[in-house]
Amino acid sequence: MIGVTENFRKIQDLLAKAAADAGRSGDHIRLLAVSKRKPVEAILEAAAAGQRDFGENFVQEGVEKIGKCGRDDLIWHFIGHLQSNKTRVVAESFQWVHTVDRLKIARRLSEQRPVDAADLNVCIEVNIDAEESKSGVNPADVQDLATEIAELPRLRLRGLMCLPAIREDFAEQRKPFAALRELLESLNSSGLRLDTLSMGMSADYAAAIHEGATIVRVGTAIFGERE
Numbered sequence: 001m002i003g004v005t006e007n008f009r010k011i012q013d014l015l016a017k018a019a020a021d022a023g024r025s026g027d028h029i030r031l032l033a034v035s036k037r038k039p040v041e042a043i044l045e046a047a048a049a050g051q052r053d054f055g056e057n058f059v060q061e062g063v064e065k066i067g068k069c070g071r072d073d074l075i076w077h078f079i080g081h082l083q084s085n086k087t088r089v090v091a092e093s094f095q096w097v098h099t100v101d102r103l104k105i106a107r108r109l110s111e112q113r114p115v116d117a118a119d120l121n122v123c124i125e126v127n128i129d130a131e132e133s134k135s136g137v138n139p140a141d142v143q144d145l146a147t148e149i150a151e152l153p154r155l156r157l158r159g160l161m162c163l164p165a166i167r168e169d170f171a172e173q174r175k176p177f178a179a180l181r182e183l184l185e186s187l188n189s190s191g192l193r194l195d196t197l198s199m200g201m202s203a204d205y206a207a208a209i210h211e212g213a214t215i216v217r218v219g220t221a222i223f224g225e226r227e
């Protein structure tokens, strides 16, 4: 797959630059390579270049790729919409789920996480712009959901994730990310200990990094446009 290695190096440099511009160390910004609808060869090329974290949106596709690429060296993140009848295979195969948006899903993941596996890392997806068409919990409901999820065994609640509406302007892009950061800060001041803000994609990672992103989810900038 021509270009993946080059793209990967380029995005690493761009993330480091965005971190420096934001006055942050790059050490706490993890690049999640979003490989949905891209072939296994592209994942393996990125892995050979040093990438470890991969994000998949579709359960069946993700599980097949995990089977082919392996789980010993790679870390797999589920970032798509999760239906309750598909939680078991996600709980068995992935190390992270970024898109928990209701207690029912969290309970099932908790019950279905194999006892011999490490705790499943989860983030709550927040509908930060309160868009009708988007999944995610409303900001006003995050506190209650987070408190309940934090009690569940075999899950480790790590933080919050969002997928804001597309905005062109940098200052505008920052606003929903700032709102997510403030939400995380308020959860932490209520006694939770969350360390993850999963926010920013190919078009807006710099704004997300300025607002404290700890995981940026980048697909197109690494693997090219999707079909």
Ligand SMILES: *Cc1c(COP(=O)(O)O)cnc(C)c1O
Binding pocket: 034, 036, 057, 079, 080, 163, 201, 202, 203, 217, 218, 219, 220, 221
């Ligand atoms: C596809 C996707 C991404 C990556 O988007 P790009 O614009 O290709 O970087 C990130 N997060 C989620 C939830 C996605 O579905």
